[in-house]
Amino acid sequence: MRDQAEQLRQRISQSSQKRSTKLVTVTSGKGGVGKSNFSLNFGLGLIEKGNKAVLFDVDLGLANLDVLMGITPKKHLFHLLEPETTVWDIMEQGPGQLEFIAGGSGFTQIMQLDDDKLDLLFSKLDPLQGYADTIIFDTGAGLSKESLHFMLSSDEVIVVTTPEPPAITDAYAVIKMLHSRNPAVKIRLVINRATSEREGKMTADKLAMVAKRFLNMEILSLGFVSDDTHVTKAVKQQRPFLLTYPQSLASRSIRNLVGRYLENSTKTDIPAIGLKGFLTRLKNFIR
Ligand SMILES: Nc1ncnc2c1ncn2[C@@H]1O[C@H](COP(=O)(O)OP(=O)(O)OP(=O)(O)O)[C@@H](O)[C@H]1O
Numbered sequence: 001m002r003d004q005a006e007q008l009r010q011r012i013s014q015s016s017q018k019r020s021t022k023l024v025t026v027t028s029g030k031g032g033v034g035k036s037n038f039s040l041n042f043g044l045g046l047i048e049k050g051n052k053a054v055l056f057d058v059d060l061g062l063a064n065l066d067v068l069m070g071i072t073p074k075k076h077l078f079h080l081l082e083p084e085t086t087v088w089d090i091m092e093q094g095p096g097q098l099e100f101i102a103g104g105s106g107f108t109q110i111m112q113l114d115d116d117k118l119d120l121l122f123s124k125l126d127p128l129q130g131y132a133d134t135i136i137f138d139t140g141a142g143l144s145k146e147s148l149h150f151m152l153s154s155d156e157v158i159v160v161t162t163p164e165p166p167a168i169t170d171a172y173a174v175i176k177m178l179h180s181r182n183p184a185v186k187i188r189l190v191i192n193r194a195t196s197e198r199e200g201k202m203t204a205d206k207l208a209m210v211a212k213r214f215l216n217m218e219i220l221s222l223g224f225v226s227d228d229t230h231v232t233k234a235v236k237q238q239r240p241f242l243l244t245y246p247q248s249l250a251s252r253s254i255r256n257l258v259g260r261y262l263e264n265s266t267k268t269d270i271p272a273i274g275l276k277g278f279l280t281r282l283k284n285f286i287r
């Protein structure tokens with residue numbers, strides 16, 4: 001009990017320190033390309049570098065981040081509608097200091113809330129503003145109207161693809177759709193399961209070239225994650241590969257990628273719209 005009270009005090013004091021909180025949505029065209037594994041290990045990589053990341057599972061009904069971490073969430077986002085429940089009650093402690101919020105049945109449920117409930121839900125998320133440096137949303141594959149709203153409300157969208165042509169084609173379709181809705185949207189590319197640095201770079205270059213030529217759009221590649229059997233092993237053990245196999249190729253490539261991501265963020269970032277901005281935009285889309 002005392003521990004919990006102390007934790008709560010620490011959290012409240014942390015969240016009142018004015019950090020700017022960046023909202024990042026991880027998506028893909030094709031399913032199964034590694035979004036959830038990327039979101040989880042990217043979040044842990046950020047934490048290793050002192051960037052406080054909080055992970056949200058917003059995959060519609062197919063949420064599986066909890067399975068990847070070997071935890072069973074006791075509560076999810078929609079428990080916030082209960083009068084007594086605070087955002088700290090729905091946060092699960094994942095491995096490696098990573099905090100995690102399960103999204104329940106995600107977008108569909110959010111879309112069905114009446115105005116009062118939506119306001120209540122969003123106001124209860126407020127304390128996360130300033131508490132986290134980065135909030136990462138792991139979404140399902142493909143382009144539902146709802147997931148599009150989520151992406152368009154974020155500061156940044158990370159599109160994950162593998163080097164396989166069907167995944168690249170579907171990633172391009174997502175990029176094209178996002179660009180048609182908002183040409184200013186910030187898209188970052190991650191090539192997962194690259195068998196070499198060269199393959200990662202060639203895949204990213206190909207996509208960037210097509211986006212430049214047909215959409216006149218610059219896409220920044222954050223780099224690649226190696227194709228590595230340690231990932232599958234870690235999935236079976238329900239542990240993040242970055243923690244279980246820290247020296248594996250996949251872990252090393254994630255660390256490089258995180259380093260590049262943070263370096264690039266400090267150089268080029270316009271200030272994050274923050275959680276409040278995100279929720280306002282999302283609400284405008286929903287209504
Ligand atoms: N870098 C990698 N190296 C080897 N295997 C990988 C790698 N990344 C992902 N995988 C394999 O792909 C599987 C699917 O990964 P993951 O669940 O992260 O994909 P996803 O894009 O989140 O899927 P969904 O679209 O269903 O949400 C993993 O269980 C793992 O076996």
Ligand SMILES: [Mg+2]
Pocket residue numbers: 035036037059064138139140
């Ligand atoms: Mg997933």
